[in-house]
Amino acid sequence: MMAVGELKDPIAVPAPVVDPEAPWYVVLTQPQQDLTTVWRLHELGLELYVPVIRKRVKTGRTGANGHKVTRVIAKPMFPGYGFLRATGGALDRVRDTRGVRDFMRNERGEFVTLPHMAVMAVYRKQNEEHQEWLAQSRARRFVPFKRGDKVKFDEQGSVYDGIISVVDMVDGRGRVQLMLGMIKHWVAMDKVVAA
Numbered sequence: 001m002m003a004v005g006e007l008k009d010p011i012a013v014p015a016p017v018v019d020p021e022a023p024w025y026v027v028l029t030q031p032q033q034d035l036t037t038v039w040r041l042h043e044l045g046l047e048l049y050v051p052v053i054r055k056r057v058k059t060g061r062t063g064a065n066g067h068k069v070t071r072v073i074a075k076p077m078f079p080g081y082g083f084l085r086a087t088g089g090a091l092d093r094v095r096d097t098r099g100v101r102d103f104m105r106n107e108r109g110e111f112v113t114l115p116h117m118a119v120m121a122v123y124r125k126q127n128e129e130h131q132e133w134l135a136q137s138r139a140r141r142f143v144p145f146k147r148g149d150k151v152k153f154d155e156q157g158s159v160y161d162g163i164i165s166v167v168d169m170v171d172g173r174g175r176v177q178l179m180l181g182m183i184k185h186w187v188a189m190d191k192v193v194a195a
Helices: 034-043 088-095 116-141
Strands: 024-029 047-049 052-062 068-076 081-085 100-103 150-153 164-170 175-180 183-188 192-194
Touching: 024 034, 024 116, 034 047, 034 068, 034 081, 052 116, 081 116, 088 100
Parallel strands: none
Antiparallel strands: 024 081, 024 100, 047 081, 052 068, 150 164, 150 192, 164 175, 175 183
C-alpha cells in the first residue's frame, strides 16, 4: 500500500505549479540545440516553447520516377531562442541544462520576460502556418485528374468555355496540361471539370 502523497515512480519529478498567466522568460540556446533542449527541460518538469516552421528540403537523392526526393523538417522560427515559463527557484536548474546558454537580459542585467499574451500570439501564428502547410501538403497529394482523363473547361467567360479536352500531363502545382487539337495548353485544375 502506498501512503497518501507518495509518488508511484520515485524517479519522476513533479512539475512545478505555474500560474497560467505567468510571464515567459527568453532563453538563449546553443546553436542547433533548440529542439533537443525542449526535451531536456521537459524531463525536469519545465515548459520550454520553441516555435517551429516546417520546411521541405531536398535529400540529394532521386526517386524511381526521376523526381528529387524531399523530406519535411522542423526548423525553429527564432533560431537560438526559446520561451520558458517557470518559477524563480526553477531558473537555477535551467542554466545547468545542456543546450542552454543563458537567459536574455536587458541593459540592467535583469531577465527579459514576455507577457503570456505575446507568446500566445506567436503560438497562434505558428498554428496558422502549420494549417496552411497541411492544406498545401494535402492538395499536393490529391490530384483529381490523371493522364488520359477527359475534362471540360468550366464556364468562366473565356473562349474555352465548354470545350472538351484530354489531360496530357499533371504537375504538382495544381495545373494540368491539356491537348487542344495540336496545341498543348497549361491551366489551373480548378478551371476544368471531369467530362
